[in-house]
Amino acid sequence: xxxxxxxxxxxxxxxxxxxxxxxxxxxxxxxxxxxxxxxxxxxxxxxxxxxxxxxxxxxxxxxxxxxxxxxxxxxxxxxxxxxxxxxxxxxxxxxxxxxxxxxxxxxxxxxxxxxxxxxxxxxxxxxxxxxxxxxxxxxxxxxxxxxxxxxxxxxxxxxxxxxxxxxxxxxxxxxxxxxxxxxxxxxxxxxxxxxxxxxxxxxxxxxxxxxxxxxxxxxxxxxxxxxxxxxxxxxxxxxxxxxxxxxxxxxxxxxxxxxxxxxxxxxxxxxxxxxxxxxxxxxxxxxxxxxxxxxxxxxxxxxxxxxxxxxxxxxxxxxxxxxxxxxxxxxxxxxxxxxxxxxxxxxxxxxxxxxxxxxxxxxxxxxxxxxxxxxxxx
Amino acid sequence: xxxxxxxxxxxxxxxxxxxxxxxxxxxxxxxxxxxxxxxxxxxxxxxxxxxxxxxxxxxxxxxxxxxxxxxxxxxxxxxxxxxxxxxxxxxxxxxxxxxxxxxxxxxxxxxxxxxxxxxxxxxxxxxxxxxxxxxxxxxxxxxxxxxxxxxxxxxxxxxxxxxxxxxxxxxxxxxxxxxxxxxxxxxxxxxxxxxxxxxxxxxxxxxxxxxxxxxxx
Numbered sequence: 164x165x166x167x168x169x170x171x172x173x174x175x176x177x178x179x180x181x182x183x184x185x186x187x188x189x190x191x192x193x194x195x196x197x198x199x200x201x202x203x204x205x206x207x208x209x210x211x212x213x214x215x216x217x218x219x220x221x222x223x224x225x226x227x228x229x230x231x232x233x234x235x236x237x238x239x240x241x242x243x244x245x246x247x248x249x250x251x252x253x254x255x256x257x258x259x260x261x262x263x264x265x266x267x268x269x270x271x272x273x274x275x276x277x278x279x280x281x282x283x284x285x286x287x288x289x290x291x292x293x294x295x296x297x298x299x300x301x302x303x304x305x306x307x308x309x310x311x312x313x314x315x316x317x318x319x320x321x322x323x324x325x326x327x328x329x330x331x332x333x334x335x336x337x338x339x340x341x342x343x344x345x346x347x348x349x350x351x352x353x354x355x356x357x358x359x360x361x362x363x364x365x366x367x368x369x370x371x372x373x374x375x376x377x378x379x380x381x382x383x384x385x386x387x388x389x390x391x392x393x394x395x396x397x398x399x400x401x402x403x404x405x406x407x408x409x410x411x412x413x414x415x416x417x418x419x420x421x422x423x424x425x426x427x428x429x430x431x432x433x434x435x436x437x438x439x440x441x442x443x444x445x446x447x448x449x450x451x452x453x454x455x456x457x458x459x460x461x462x463x464x465x466x467x468x469x470x471x472x473x474x475x476x477x478x479x480x481x482x483x484x485x486x487x488x489x490x491x492x493x494x495x496x497x498x499x500x501x502x503x504x505x506x507x508x509x510x511x512x513x514x515x516x517x518x519x520x521x522x523x524x525x526x527x528x529x530x531x532x533x534x535x536x537x538x539x540x541x
Numbered sequence: 542x543x544x545x546x547x548x549x550x551x552x553x554x555x556x557x558x559x560x561x562x563x564x565x566x567x568x569x570x571x572x573x574x575x576x577x578x579x580x581x582x583x584x585x586x587x588x589x590x591x592x593x594x595x596x597x598x599x600x601x602x603x604x605x606x607x608x609x610x611x612x613x614x615x616x617x618x619x620x621x622x623x624x625x626x627x628x629x630x631x632x633x634x635x636x637x638x639x640x641x642x643x644x645x646x647x648x649x650x651x652x653x654x655x656x657x658x659x660x661x662x663x664x665x666x667x668x669x670x671x672x673x674x675x676x677x678x679x680x681x682x683x684x685x686x687x688x689x690x691x692x693x694x695x696x697x698x699x700x701x702x703x704x705x706x707x708x709x710x711x712x713x714x715x716x717x718x719x720x721x722x723x724x725x726x727x728x729x730x731x732x733x734x735x736x737x738x739x740x741x742x743x744x745x746x747x748x749x750x751x752x753x754x755x756x757x758x
Contacts, residue, residue, distance in 0.1 A: 212658055214654070214658060222708075235659070235660035235661075237660075238657070238658055238659060238660035239659065239660035241658075243655060243658035243659060245655050245658070246651060247649070247651050248651070248655075249649065249653075249655030249656075250650035250652070250655075251652060251655075251656070251670060251674075252649075252652070252674060252751045253673040253674055253676075253748070254750070255669075255750075262659055262661075263659050263660065266659065266660055266661065266665075273675045295749070296748040296750075297750070297751075297752045302567055307616055308655075311655075311659075318737055321658070338681055457703060469665045
């Protein structure tokens with residue numbers, strides 16, 4: 164555990180970057196420091212590996228003051244990932260990744276073997292090993308940065324806005340990759356970002372900091388969304404935090420109806436039978452069970468269902484894997500007000516109305532379902 | 542018969558001998574200049590306030606005429622190659638110090654931060670990160686310093702024929718053999734071009750990591 168104990172950083176000109184900050188960063192989880200620019204989040208991160216020395220207070224790593232060991236020994240035991248990757252442009256990818264193992268005195272072969280292993284782990288093709296950083300895309304460079312930080316298998320990983328400089332699609336990929344790697348490796352990660360959505364997506368715990376280096380709130384993301392400590396945190400979270408909080412509620416509890424689902428080749432009898440249910444619309448699927456669109460029973464003629472005239476079905480959610488947010492989104496997107504639940508292969512499991520989703524939301528609130536199971540839903 | 546490559550005997554060297562001498566007198570000062578510039582530049586990077594005064598001093602030194610240097614140095618080092626080479630080494634500083642400082646400063650801050658965070662101490666950071674990344678800028682400086690040094694060596698003629706190929710200019714005058722002057726100028730130009738090309742080659746070899754012009758990412 165990293166324990167930040169009443170730490171203050173004051174610069175010679177009197178600026179206070181961090182003001183009596185105390186935080187307990189739990190092991191084997193991602194703790195995100197988030198806040199507007201100038202809130203001291205990067206300074207805090209840099210105090211953990213002593214790139215910045217605190218003016219007051221202390222930082223303990225597993226109960227031992229980080230001042231107790233030589234600074235470079237401390238740093239080599241903590242991976243560090245920075246915005247724009249900060250790769251050594253004059254070294255090949257594999258040698259970039261092998262930097263810390265080499266510093267620790269590993270042989271060249273062992274370091275490179277380890278580096279090759281990490282390239283695979285972060286999803287880099289081995290053909291890139293002998294390339295130079297300029298030959299890689301921004302996203303690939305950032306992966307190299309992560310691999311380099313992990314090279315010596317440090318227990319702690321410090322990440323300073325690592326994904327801020329890449330485009331949103333690549334960023335999402337890198338975030339998912341980080342969560343996957345974290346599931347495998349279980350590092351103690353301290354992650355700095357100014358992006359609250361990134362914080363909520365990645366963080367097990369989120370520390371919201373405000374200008375002047377003060378801690379505004381330290382809580383799991385779901386709690387942050389449901390009970391922001393003050394106006395500042397609420398403002399920082401932005402609008403629709405209620406909707407976003409639904410990301411933490413699993414959709415597995417939703418009861419889907421399979422009645423109003425008909426295949427495109429349904430005969431008149433079947434159409435009549437399904438249409439008689441008290442639903443105004445039927446979901447038409449293709450022969451494989453994948454959704455095609457909604458139609459009113461009276462508009463559907465057996466054997467002659469005009470696929471082009473069906474109403475859009477929005478975006479289906481994967482039942483049990485996606486959250487209530489995805490389910491609600493699907494319902495809001497379709498003019499019918501119904502959401503389509505599918506399985507992992509995209510085949511329709513059943514449909515659910517806004518009313519049922521709303522009830523599930525009420526139930527979830529009542530149960531306060533924000534446990535680990537819900538966390539995995541994201 | 543007075544041929545183009547017939548070197549008067551007072552110079553005590555063949556044509557090739559003069560070329561060798563010329564290269565030695567031109568290149569050793571650049572090398573010495575480089576060795577002196579590296580620590581000076583590093584100090585300037587470390588202590589920012591030092592850079593402007595250092596630049597001022599090197600510029601003033603560059604403005605001192607070589608003749609004045611010779612008059613001063615001759616008491617100590619006599620009419621020797623050393624007397625020619627010392628001013629040349631001093632002149633090279635005006636190009637090399639800023640080239641190295643700019644090169645070292647061109648290292649992106651995040652690269653430096655990453656190096657620090659990975660536990661590279663100041664010495665490792667300098668030799669393993671800053672210096673290699675500064676190589677293109679340093680070689681750009683060396684190219685200017687080398688070419689100018691090759692042309693400046695000829696002034697050594699003034700102190701007892703220590704100007705290598707430059708001595709031919711004097712002999713052209715004494716012996717009324719203008720072709721010797723043409724020879725000297727053309728040879729020096731050729732040496733400058735070849736030395737420059739050699740440095741470009743060295744940079745290519747040392748920096749496989751630089752994006753090639755026109756190459757796709």
